[in-house]
Amino acid sequence: MAHPQWRNQTSITKFLLLGFGNLHEAQILLFVLFLVIYLVSLAGNLLIVVLVVADHHLHTPMYFFLGNLSFLETCYTSVTAPRLLAGFLADDRTISFRDCITQLYFFSALACIECFLLAVMAYDRYLAICNPLSYMVVMNFRVCLQLVSASWMTGFSVSALAVGMVPQLSFCGPKEINNFFCDMEELFKLSCTKSTLAEMVTLVSCSLVSLVPFLFIVVSYVFILSAILQIASSTGRQKAFSTCASHLLVVSLYYGTIIIMYVAPSTEQSPGFHKALSLMYTVVTPMLNPIIYSLRNKEVKGAFRKVVLQNLGMI
Numbered sequence: 001m002a003h004p005q006w007r008n009q010t011s012i013t014k015f016l017l018l019g020f021g022n023l024h025e026a027q028i029l030l031f032v033l034f035l036v037i038y039l040v041s042l043a044g045n046l047l048i049v050v051l052v053v054a055d056h057h058l059h060t061p062m063y064f065f066l067g068n069l070s071f072l073e074t075c076y077t078s079v080t081a082p083r084l085l086a087g088f089l090a091d092d093r094t095i096s097f098r099d100c101i102t103q104l105y106f107f108s109a110l111a112c113i114e115c116f117l118l119a120v121m122a123y124d125r126y127l128a129i130c131n132p133l134s135y136m137v138v139m140n141f142r143v144c145l146q147l148v149s150a151s152w153m154t155g156f157s158v159s160a161l162a163v164g165m166v167p168q169l170s171f172c173g174p175k176e177i178n179n180f181f182c183d184m185e186e187l188f189k190l191s192c193t194k195s196t197l198a199e200m201v202t203l204v205s206c207s208l209v210s211l212v213p214f215l216f217i218v219v220s221y222v223f224i225l226s227a228i229l230q231i232a233s234s235t236g237r238q239k240a241f242s243t244c245a246s247h248l249l250v251v252s253l254y255y256g257t258i259i260i261m262y263v264a265p266s267t268e269q270s271p272g273f274h275k276a277l278s279l280m281y282t283v284v285t286p287m288l289n290p291i292i293y294s295l296r297n298k299e300v301k302g303a304f305r306k307v308v309l310q311n312l313g314m315i
Contacts, residue, residue, distance in 0.1 A: 014094045015190075019087040019180035020275070031088035037287050038081040044290030045070040048300070055303035061139045062128070062243075065121045066293060068148050072117060073286035076110040079103060080181040080282045087180060097171075100182040105163045107181065107282075112209040113155030118251050119213035120147045122220040125244050130227045155209070162205045165198035179275055181282070214255055221248065246293045253288065257281040 020030060052058045052067035083103070087093050095103070127135050162184070169191040177186045184202060224244060231237045261277045294300045 013097050014175065015097070015100050015182065016176045017083070017087060017093045017095055017180055017182075018176055018178050019084065019093060021087065021093060027088045031085060034081065034088075034283060035085055037283055038077060038085065041077050041081075041283070041287035041290075042074060044287065044294075045074045047304070048290050048293065049074075051300060051303045051307060054307060057299060058303055061124050061144050062121075063299075064141075064144050065117065065124055065148070068151075069114070069117050069121070070290060072110060072114055073289055075106075076114065077283055077286040079107045079110065084180045084283070095182065100177075100187075101163060101166060104166075104182040104184060104187070105159055108163060108184065109156045109159035111155075112158050113151050114254065115209050115213040116151035116154060117148070118247070118254065119216045119220075120151060121247050122217040122251070123147075125247060126220040126224055128243065129224050129240050158205050158209050162202045165195065165201050168195040168198045169193060179278060181278070183278070210255075210258060217251055246297065249292050250285075250289050253285050254281060257285070 020027075023030065048070040049067050052063045052070075058067075080103070083095070124139060127139055131138070166187065169187065170193040171187075171190055172192040175190065177183070177190070179186055184206075188199065188202075221244070228237050228240045231240060257277055257280045261274065261281075294304075
């Protein structure tokens with residue numbers, strides 16, 4: 001990312017993140033609310049990472065992927081939440097051009113990686129339920145590491161390709177971004193020159209990294225549900241479905257928000273509704289994911305109790 005190149009192609013050196021600046025009387029209340037959400041999100045996701053590393057009972061492919069997802073969520077929410085919180089207290093909501101592009105890059109990369117990780121987790125559940133006898137042979141540690149590494153590398157590479165198109169845009173005003181973080185859609189709106197290539201590259205890359213994993217997840221769950229329905233005992237069906245329920249709920253929350261935000265006509269969405277959806281998948285969903293995976297998961301709760309008791313010296 002060559003910042004001098006950006007400087008030469010734009011007359012704007014700073015953007016103004018409008019955020020929720022119009023809610024003057026509720027600034028302190030919103031700051032406290034989202035600070036609590038952010039801290040709960042960090043604590044919940046980091047706790048899962050610690051449990052997966054510390055408890056050998058969780059050294060399985062499913063929890064290896066869950067640990068990666070939790071680490072990702074920690075990074076993901078930390079890209080946007082700190083500046084959101086600062087915006088509630090500071091009078092100056094400006095962000096430099098370089099910081100804006102940096103935030104956009106990491107936000108886009110982590111969003112891409114999450115799509116791939118959710119698809120990998122669906123593949124893991126497919127193998128566990130549809131091919132249980134060969135599951136541990138196929139999904140060995142080397143394969144798990146390769147799948148996770150490919151997800152991270154592809155996410156950062158695709159994001160670099162899309163965000164790398166920003167230097168083709170020129171910004172001459174206005175400089176107000178009607179959101180609490182730098183969003184590619186908002187930057188295209190602010191550009192005073194249109195770049196068909198930049199818009200096409202962004203559209204194609206975003207479509208591929210979101211739609212392909214989503215379709216893969218849908219197809220995986222078609223096979224999974226088919227296999228579950230063929231299980232004779234109701235207890236077996238319930239146990240098999242419970243191993244997928246948390247992941248399915250997380251996928252529904254993540255992709256449901258994205259579909260509403262980017263597929264629904266933008267003309268029917270008010271700026272406030274758009275920002276509320278942005279809050280949902282950047283701040284709220286990362287907080288809900290560890291809760292979803294912990295509430296109905298006996299192994300995670302058991303590992304948590306074990307770690308607590310060990311620290312208290314009771315075992």
